[in-house]
Amino acid sequence: MRNELTQNLLLKSSDKNFIFLTGDLGFMALEPLKESLGERFINAGVAEQNMISVAAGLAQSGLKPWVYSIAPFVYARPFEQIRNDICLHELPVVLVGNGGGYGYGIMGPTHHAIDDYGALLGLNAMNVYIPAFDEDLSSIINLLFETKKPAYLRLGVDKKPKSFKVKPFSSWRNLFQGENATLLFIGPIVSEYLKLENNNFSCSVWLLSKLSNGENILDENFIHDVLRTRKLLIVEEHLEHGSAATMIAYELCKRNIHLEKFIHLCAKGYPSGKYGSQSFHQKESNIDSDSIFHSINRLIN
Structure with missing residues (x-):
């Protein structure tokens, strides 16, 4: 779903309020978005807590920040900053976690996200989106660009049979x-x-x-x-x-x-x-x- 995310976000790159932050991850997928956004694409480095606080500040100023990393690095490592900086103020920051569930497989439990939405849904005003199919990303991204609250987008792998016809997205x-x-x-x-x-x-x-x-x-x-x-x-x-x-x-x-x-x-x-x-x-x-x-x-x- 990561490539599908990139392609859909490219359609939003003309929105001057859209800012994309990555924790030094997303190589071989996010490059087109980086080229399109220019200085609005920020590699925050391996500093996830700081990245979340920066995103909160950007949202407070009226911008639309999206924060990307491997799922546990975007919800677990900076949990305090998500709680205090984003959710207590109900700021519209979109957290994008790649590899939901056991998605990162052999890399082990430090890279698995099997407690992510359970942890995040205890926070104020949080909404969690869990697309099942690649086709869901377009509708979800449109919704997230209009959101006024914190959100977590859990990316996985679409393994549906080729013959399956996907119904339009809804909750x-x-x-x-x-x-x-x-x-x-x-x-x-x-x-x-x-x-x-x-x-x-x-x-x-x-x-x-x-x-x-x-x-x-x-x-x-x-x-x-x-x-x-x-x-x-x-x-x-x-x-x-x-x-x-x-x-x-x-x-x-x-x-x-x-x-x-x-x-x-x-x-x-x-x-x-x-x-x-x-x-x-x-x-x-x-x-x-x-x-x-x-x-x-x-x-x-």
Whole structure:
């Protein structure tokens, strides 16, 4: 998605208020943006805390700063500055974290972002965008250029089948309608489901691509679907603590919605103590296509 991000941001480069900051990362992808923005492209170096504070100052002066790095370097290392400088003042700084979830694979836990939106959604006014497909970036970037609040954009890898036709972006999307159960995927992990062949589950499949810490985060049509099936599976590449599933379960409880069956598949950290590719970690956490297949069978049988 990084290249797709660059191509879409190039279309915004004529906006003189647009400033792009990078923590000395993005090589072999951001060069066209650097050339287009000129002095409005700032390599802040390996100084993420300072980069966030600079971005806050730029936003305070009326500019539109975007901050880019590998995901844990953009939300974890400068967390205090995000909290104090950006979120307490509700400044419209866009944080772009590349490699959401286990995206950086073999580089290990220092480069993984499996607790990112759980950490950030505890902060004032924060919104999180989790595109599932390359095609989502255009709509999300348009929204972020109009935002008046802090935002985090979690980039992953689009692995959808070539034959899959992407529906227009929205926070909640109903990809398929079915009778037996309700399935909800957060961001690009939905591609693990789309890879399944001969899918005869007859389940409703939902995709969630935006999270916030406000009230009424649930889609009304999703609620009606859950009320109809009473069986819910949620899959996300994030730890259980602070997960989207915990937020959704809480909202369902507040509405006194009782489920017959509920399964949550999520990142489990490092069960074997070994590090490998993103696919390796997804399989270890049971969020790969085979594990999703077996979980759906458990849900509907």
